[in-house]
Amino acid sequence: MNIYVLLKRTFDTEEKITLSNGKINEDGAEFIINPYDEYAVEEAIQVRDAQGGEVTVISVGTEEAEKQLRTALAMGADKAVLINIEDDIENGDQFTTAKIIGEYLKDKNADLIIAGNVAIDGGSGQVGPRVAEILGIPYITTITKLDIENGNVSVIRDVEGDSETIEASLPLLVTAQQGLNEPRYPSLPGIMKAKKKPLEELELDDLDLEEDDVEAKTKTIEIYLPAKKEAGKVLDGEISAQVTELVQLLRSEAKVI
Amino acid sequence: MARKFLVLGEVRDGSLRNVSFEAIGAAKLAADGGEIVGVLVGDSVQNFGDELIQYGADRVIAVENDQLKQYTSDGYAQSLLAVIEQEKPEGIFFGHTALGKDLAPKLAGKLESGLISDVTSIEEEGGNIVFTRPIYSGKAFEKKIVTAGVIFATIRPNNIEPLAKDESRSGDVSTLSVDIKDLRTIIKDVVRKASEGVDLSEAKVIIAGGRGVKSEDGFEPLKELAQVLGGAVGASRGACDADYCDYSLQIGQTGKVVTPDLYIACGISGAIQHLAGMSNSKVIVAINKDPEANIFNVADYGIVGDLFEVVPLLTEEFKKLKVNA
Numbered sequence A: 001m002n003i004y005v006l007l008k009r010t011f012d013t014e015e016k017i018t019l020s021n022g023k024i025n026e027d028g029a030e031f032i033i034n035p036y037d038e039y040a041v042e043e044a045i046q047v048r049d050a051q052g053g054e055v056t057v058i059s060v061g062t063e064e065a066e067k068q069l070r071t072a073l074a075m076g077a078d079k080a081v082l083i084n085i086e087d088d089i090e091n092g093d094q095f096t097t098a099k100i101i102g103e104y105l106k107d108k109n110a111d112l113i114i115a116g117n118v119a120i121d122g123g124s125g126q127v128g129p130r131v132a133e134i135l136g137i138p139y140i141t142t143i144t145k146l147d148i149e150n151g152n153v154s155v156i157r158d159v160e161g162d163s164e165t166i167e168a169s170l171p172l173l174v175t176a177q178q179g180l181n182e183p184r185y186p187s188l189p190g191i192m193k194a195k196k197k198p199l200e201e202l203e204l205d206d207l208d209l210e211e212d213d214v215e216a217k218t219k220t221i222e223i224y225l226p227a228k229k230e231a232g233k234v235l236d237g238e239i240s241a242q243v244t245e246l247v248q249l250l251r252s253e254a255k256v257i
Numbered sequence B: 001m002a003r004k005f006l007v008l009g010e011v012r013d014g015s016l017r018n019v020s021f022e023a024i025g026a027a028k029l030a031a032d033g034g035e036i037v038g039v040l041v042g043d044s045v046q047n048f049g050d051e052l053i054q055y056g057a058d059r060v061i062a063v064e065n066d067q068l069k070q071y072t073s074d075g076y077a078q079s080l081l082a083v084i085e086q087e088k089p090e091g092i093f094f095g096h097t098a099l100g101k102d103l104a105p106k107l108a109g110k111l112e113s114g115l116i117s118d119v120t121s122i123e124e125e126g127g128n129i130v131f132t133r134p135i136y137s138g139k140a141f142e143k144k145i146v147t148a149g150v151i152f153a154t155i156r157p158n159n160i161e162p163l164a165k166d167e168s169r170s171g172d173v174s175t176l177s178v179d180i181k182d183l184r185t186i187i188k189d190v191v192r193k194a195s196e197g198v199d200l201s202e203a204k205v206i207i208a209g210g211r212g213v214k215s216e217d218g219f220e221p222l223k224e225l226a227q228v229l230g231g232a233v234g235a236s237r238g239a240c241d242a243d244y245c246d247y248s249l250q251i252g253q254t255g256k257v258v259t260p261d262l263y264i265a266c267g268i269s270g271a272i273q274h275l276a277g278m279s280n281s282k283v284i285v286a287i288n289k290d291p292e293a294n295i296f297n298v299a300d301y302g303i304v305g306d307l308f309e310v311v312p313l314l315t316e317e318f319k320k321l322k323v324n325a
């Protein structure tokens, strides 16, 4: 089976976020594999181990994404592709990313493509379905279970807490929801092996794409931090008196009751 | 400049979701006096047309077909593409619900258009429609515009005011027949989780429990408080993973994103993935026995204490209020 994983290098949102020159300050920040893409990598490895085949992890980004791709290789993926757009594109959006990935995948005969359901930084959840649409294949989002037998696929999809059992056939794109699996940690031998696994680096030129072909369909005009919340009031005194005070505050100060 | 907008009316459990009315409110802001056309998709949905009109749609188009009984991205996309083809709108808005999140990127992809996801406010600035949305798990916001194609947006529930319902409004509800074919995903089974009472994503008051609730029974005092306040019960991942409650109650990045007027977090530590789903709430109350818990950093009011002592006292206090009112 020919399996592809879409992997985004993201800012670790556990970190403090600051702005410099109207942009999110990335200096010294921690970058990670988008957590939902870790589920995607794990699932791809499990499917390969059960069915045979090969797992290729793709990321669109800058040279720095090599680190996250190596981690995926250390987990057990076979190959990685970094589509480096650093020199070509200044402002991209979900259309841009999906178009580039779609162009790369169009002649690869992918059987299964696994993406994350959402990136924790950009947070749109668009790239998976957009890629499927470009490739003309069906997709199922936010899955928590994947079974494949003789090319027939059965998945469980999380729909706001309800579970749908959905059947489809390959080729298919799915997006991973938390609960799909427990991603493994790279082992030491895995990390050693990963250094020798193939990591191909491409640019727009290699995909026969011009900047105009991938021009964003949206534009960010401002990024800002929410107004700093006044420190909350932590009450004190007897618990029963605190409760009485809280109810009064909710009524007269916050006016929500 | 008057612009025509479409709004998908999403029907769930036999009624229109509130977020669809909010999406009409959003479209009104964007349309600048232009026409708002409600769209309904399903096997039998025409009868919801009047309600969309009462909430501000000028007219409604219903696509009805037996194959549309359940949501599939293929069936709904074929329906909406036919409506878009007929109406040639400037833009189309959805709720940022499981359905909207799944469907909108496919349509925007097909039409090579921009889509702004998870919108919390809209304004008009110098002829542009400017959308605001949270990024970085809610730690920052961005303002965006669509620069090409049809203007697509999904609207986060409970953030944009719907128009007041006006029962005197009337308008045309027509049907469009669409040939629905080649559905490539087939829904075999749906397990509905007991979502008694108020829909979490639309609730005005939420009482949420975390691992600190300690057991399934531990949710009882929270349910009583929710009942007195006419609210809904929610949970952290910690409580769901420990099997104290069903995953359908989960709030956060993986679960539901909520924006109630009042959010009371009981025994929840305040992990970023949880905050991503509730930090936009208008007023946040934290009850936690650990004064260092991160939840106090986002709370407007906090009580450091044992939730099993505090929550029943709160319920009593609110009951007293009700009696006096």
Ligand SMILES: Cc1cc2nc3c(=O)[nH]c(=O)nc-3n(C[C@H](O)[C@H](O)[C@H](O)COP(=O)(O)OP(=O)(O)OC[C@H]3O[C@@H](n4cnc5c(N)ncnc54)[C@H](O)[C@@H]3O)c2cc1C
Binding pocket: A006, A007, A008, A009, A034, A036, A037, A058, A059, A060, A061, A085, A086, A089, A090, A091, A092, A093, A094, A095, A096, A097, A098, A114, A115, A116, A117, A118, A119, A120, A121, A122, A123, A124, A125, A126, A127, A128, A220, B142
């Ligand atoms: C050159 C360039 C310039 C950019 N400039 C801006 C800018 O000016 N303003 C701005 O707001 N954003 C900018 N971005 C970021 C971009 O808009 C989004 O971050 C990105 O396209 C994905 O959108 P998202 O974060 O909403 O991911 P989602 O759609 O939420 O991601 C869902 C899933 O899609 C897959 N995926 C997403 N992104 C990638 C990727 N890059 N590679 C592989 N798989 C992926 C992953 O599986 C992920 O889990 C830029 C991106 C690029 C490439």
Ligand SMILES: Cc1cc2nc3c(=O)[nH]c(=O)nc-3n(C[C@H](O)[C@H](O)[C@H](O)COP(=O)(O)OP(=O)(O)OC[C@H]3O[C@@H](n4cnc5c(N)ncnc54)[C@H](O)[C@@H]3O)c2cc1C
Binding pocket: A035, A036, A178, B209, B210, B211, B212, B213, B235, B236, B237, B238, B239, B250, B251, B252, B253, B254, B255, B256, B266, B267, B268, B269, B270, B271, B272, B273, B274, B277, B287, B288, B289, B290, B293, B305, B306, B307, B308
């Ligand atoms: C990819 C990913 C996605 C995730 N998505 C989500 C999500 O959508 N939603 C979510 O919630 N989490 C999510 N998480 C998990 C998140 O990181 C935390 O693990 C989780 O939120 C912790 O739940 P908790 O606060 O209930 O438990 P804990 O962190 O264990 O906190 C329990 C709290 O209860 C307090 N407490 C204990 N006893 C009492 C008492 N008697 N009275 C008062 N207080 C008491 C303790 O002081 C403590 O602060 C996600 C994680 C990952 C990696």
